[in-house]
Amino acid sequence: MGKTPRKYKGARTPQSLKEVRASARRNAVQQPQRTAAKSLVAKALEIITGQTQGDAATALNKASSALDRAAKHGAIHKNAAARRKSRLAKKAARAAAAGGVMPKVVNKKKSEPKKVAAPKAEAAAAKKPAAKKPAAKKPAAKKAAPKA
Numbered sequence: 786m787g788k789t790p791r792k793y794k795g796a797r798t799p800q801s802l803k804e805v806r807a808s809a810r811r812n813a814v815q816q817p818q819r820t821a822a823k824s825l826v827a828k829a830l831e832i833i834t835g836q837t838q839g840d841a842a843t844a845l846n847k848a849s850s851a852l853d854r855a856a857k858h859g860a861i862h863k864n865a866a867a868r869r870k871s872r873l874a875k876k877a878a879r880a881a882a883a884g885g886v887m888p889k890v891v892n893k894k895k896s897e898p899k900k901v902a903a904p905k906a907e908a909a910a911a912k913k914p915a916a917k918k919p920a921a922k923k924p925a926a927k928k929a930a931p932k933a
Contacts, residue, residue, distance in 0.1 A: 814858070816860075822852050825848040826852070826873060828848070829848040830873070841881075845873060848870075849870050853870075
């Protein structure tokens, strides 16, 4: 059972306690690599989009290298690293084609205002006559007297 109190809900067997310790050691090594890769990718994106100054090719190279290192040590999956590198390279290529700064891609469905709703509301307001007074309330019906 191990040396854990009864209210403890975690690992109990010696092997599972050992695995908890091992995963904590792995996390201590892998988490900084994940963080570094994410930071470098974000920095590269800022340079590509023109939010900050810098060399886009160097930033792209550093981010790609960090993703490869993280994948090599198992901090992220190798396919995830490849996917992130591919998306970053695509954005860099789009920015280069646009003249150095990547244009923002706008979702057309969200950006277009609704053209149908406004005319209907105006037409309905034009058709309605002036506000009427509310109708007078009818007196409540009287209850029938109980039969004896």
